[in-house]
Amino acid sequence: MANLRTFLKSGHPPTLFSAFLYFDFSFAVWVLNGAMGPFISDQFHLTPAQIGLMISIPTLAGALMRFPLGVISQYIGRKNAAIVEMSAIVLALAYGFFFVNTFHDILAMGVLLGVAGASFGVALSLGSGWFPKEHKGLAMGIAGAGNSGTALAALLAPRLAQHFGWQTVYGFAALAMLLPLTVMIVFAKEPPDIEHQSLRDHLSCLWEKDGWAFNLIYVITFGGFLGLATFLPSFYYSQFHVSKIQAGSLTVLATLTGSLTRVAGGYLADRFGGITTLSGVFLVVIVGLLGLLASPSLAATTLLFMLCFAALGAGNGATFQLVPLRWPLTTAVAGGMIGEIGALGGGILPNLLGQAKQHTGSYAIGFVIYSGLACCIFVMMRIVSRRWTRTWAGTGGRALKSQDQSHAGALHPIVEGNASFEM
Numbered sequence: 367m368a369n370l371r372t373f374l375k376s377g378h379p380p381t382l383f384s385a386f387l388y389f390d391f392s393f394a395v396w397v398l399n400g401a402m403g404p405f406i407s408d409q410f411h412l413t414p415a416q417i418g419l420m421i422s423i424p425t426l427a428g429a430l431m432r433f434p435l436g437v438i439s440q441y442i443g444r445k446n447a448a449i450v451e452m453s454a455i456v457l458a459l460a461y462g463f464f465f466v467n468t469f470h471d472i473l474a475m476g477v478l479l480g481v482a483g484a485s486f487g488v489a490l491s492l493g494s495g496w497f498p499k500e501h502k503g504l505a506m507g508i509a510g511a512g513n514s515g516t517a518l519a520a521l522l523a524p525r526l527a528q529h530f531g532w533q534t535v536y537g538f539a540a541l542a543m544l545l546p547l548t549v550m551i552v553f554a555k556e557p558p559d560i561e562h563q564s565l566r567d568h569l570s571c572l573w574e575k576d577g578w579a580f581n582l583i584y585v586i587t588f589g590g591f592l593g594l595a596t597f598l599p600s601f602y603y604s605q606f607h608v609s610k611i612q613a614g615s616l617t618v619l620a621t622l623t624g625s626l627t628r629v630a631g632g633y634l635a636d637r638f639g640g641i642t643t644l645s646g647v648f649l650v651v652i653v654g655l656l657g658l659l660a661s662p663s664l665a666a667t668t669l670l671f672m673l674c675f676a677a678l679g680a681g682n683g684a685t686f687q688l689v690p691l692r693w694p695l696t697t698a699v700a701g702g703m704i705g706e707i708g709a710l711g712g713g714i715l716p717n718l719l720g721q722a723k724q725h726t727g728s729y730a731i732g733f734v735i736y737s738g739l740a741c742c743i744f745v746m747m748r749i750v751s752r753r754w755t756r757t758w759a760g761t762g763g764r765a766l767k768s769q770d771q772s773h774a775g776a777l778h779p780i781v782e783g784n785a786s787f788e789m
Contacts, residue, residue: 373504377497382508384554385493387546388448389512392485394519395455395539396428399476400596400716401516401523401617404603404610405532410469414604418720420469421596422713423476428483429709436487436699443556444492448485452547455482459543462536475536486705490686491697495557499694499765500636503687507632510682514625516595517618524599524614559697576692577700579750580685581707582743583644587681589711590651590674590736595621597716598671601729606664616668624675631683639762640688641751647681648744650674655737659730684763691765692758714739 399406400421407417439447458478466475493509494502526535598620602613635643654674658667686701693700715736722732751763760766 373497373501376501377494377505378555378557380553381496381555381557382493382505384546384550385448385489385509386512387549388452388492389485389489389509390515390518391512391543391546392452392455392482392489393513393515395459395482395515395543396424396479397516397519397592397596398479398523398535398539399424399472401519401599401614402527402532402535403596403600404613405524405527406469406472407600409532410472412469414720414723415717416469416720417600418597418716418718420472420476421600421716421720422593423473424479424483425592425596425709425712425716427477427480429480429706429712431480431484432487432706432709433699433703435484436491436701436703436705439488439491440699444488444495445550445554445556447488448492448550448554449547451481451485451488452543452550456540456543456547458482459536459540463533463540466533466536483709486709487699487701487703490701490705492554492557494690494697495559496555499690502690503632503636503640503683504629505632506686506690507629507683510632510686511625511628513591513595513628513679513682514622516592517622517625520595520599520614520617520621524611528611576750576754577703579746580689580692580700580704583747584682584685584704584708585711585714586651586740586743587644587647587678587685588705588708589714590740591621591624591678591682592709592712593715594671594675594678595624596712597719601719604723605729606667608664616664619668620671620675623672624679627676627679628683631680632687633683634680635684635687635763636765639760639764640684640691641747641754641759641763643684643687643763644681644747645744647677647684648740648747650677651681652737652740652744655733655740658733661730688754688759688763691763692754 403417403421406420412420435447435451458481461478462475466472489512490506490509494505497505523535526538595617598617599613602608602616603610608616631643651674654670654677657670662670689701689704690697718732718735719729723729754763755761
């Protein structure tokens with residue numbers, strides 16, 4: 367309890383709560399088409415490959431919008447960027463309510479839903495901006511727990527679609543977005559950790575080796591979380607022939623687990639180090655996905671998905687404990703870039719699983735390929751992290767103490783502007 371009080375006093379809780387709510391509702395909107403997948407696929411008689419495409423478009427569009435929003439937030443402020451984005455989300459949902467009637471309209475709507483997916487970097491930077499580095503992992507974990515929006519969408523969207531029609535759900539979502547928009551306007555305050563850098567400095571992180579190492583790690587942790595979360599309703603509906611409502615409820619069990627463990631991942635990374643935490647995450651994910659190859663029962667499958675989501679959620683929190691340590695001056699921009707590539711990774715699983723089902727009649731090969739990708743990235747992380755703990759991170763990926771930072775700075779000075787370390 368004392369640690370919690372210390373944490374809350376070290377920052378600005380109303381801003382952290384506003385960032386969480388902003389990310390939570392935005393995430394729910396982002397995955398709406400996935401949550402309503404069984405309804406949409408039934409109406410338009412979609413193939414498994416078409417389902418995978420429909421589900422992946424919002425993910426890909428959101429990923430591409432993240433970095434530009436992160437750059438803009440450096441000039442108009444993160445609070446203002448969040449307000450502008452949420453206003454755009456309301457307009458996009460209004461378009462969906464009034465004008466979406468065909469499958470091609472659904473694909474176009476997927477691009478508009480991508481606006482909601484751009485919230486990631488801004489939400490985490492806004493929520494953690496008031497907190498010191500020793501608490502940033504937990505603060506980012508709390509703000510990032512807004513990915514519980516996947517559970518919110520999976521729980522409510524199928525039930526609303528069942529009673530009012532899936533297109534009407536866009537209208538309900540537009541009204542719901544007014545809540546986080548109002549909270550942001552009234553309670554949030556722009557953090558003091560100003561990160562105004564030139565566009566060249568913003569783009570420089572795209573060319574750093576460490577940046578791409580983080581990108582690949584996040585392709586698995588966040589990309590895996592997002593890809594599974596959007597595809598699970600269609601997976602359950604197709605694989606186990608449960609009702610559309612049951613498919614949504616089973617998805618909630620898995621995704622909510624992953625959302626809750628994101629906070630735990632940030633805490634564990636603060637305590638034991640992000641590298642150590644991520645190592646455990648990768649091993650659990652690989653084992654969990656391979657366990658699905660045995661075609662287990664519905665109950666066993668759900669438990670395995672819950673295990674995978676728990677690890678992936680913790681991995682998301684652990685990754686963003688490391689980001690502000692590596693890029694202390696440009697956390698929002700680096701986070702936006704990493705979030706963008708990671709979200710692009712969210713399009714891998716739906717398409718892999720959809721193509722596997724269509725061409726082989728089973729999802730197994732899709733899980734095998736993704737597990738192999740996770741193995742390769744895990745090995746890469748273990749190799750490159752040896753250099754991290756000799757430069758900008760402590761043992762296991764912990765934050766360096768002040769005296770250690772001075773020593774590391776002398777050996778590996780930071781280049782002003784883009785927070786790049788000499789190697």
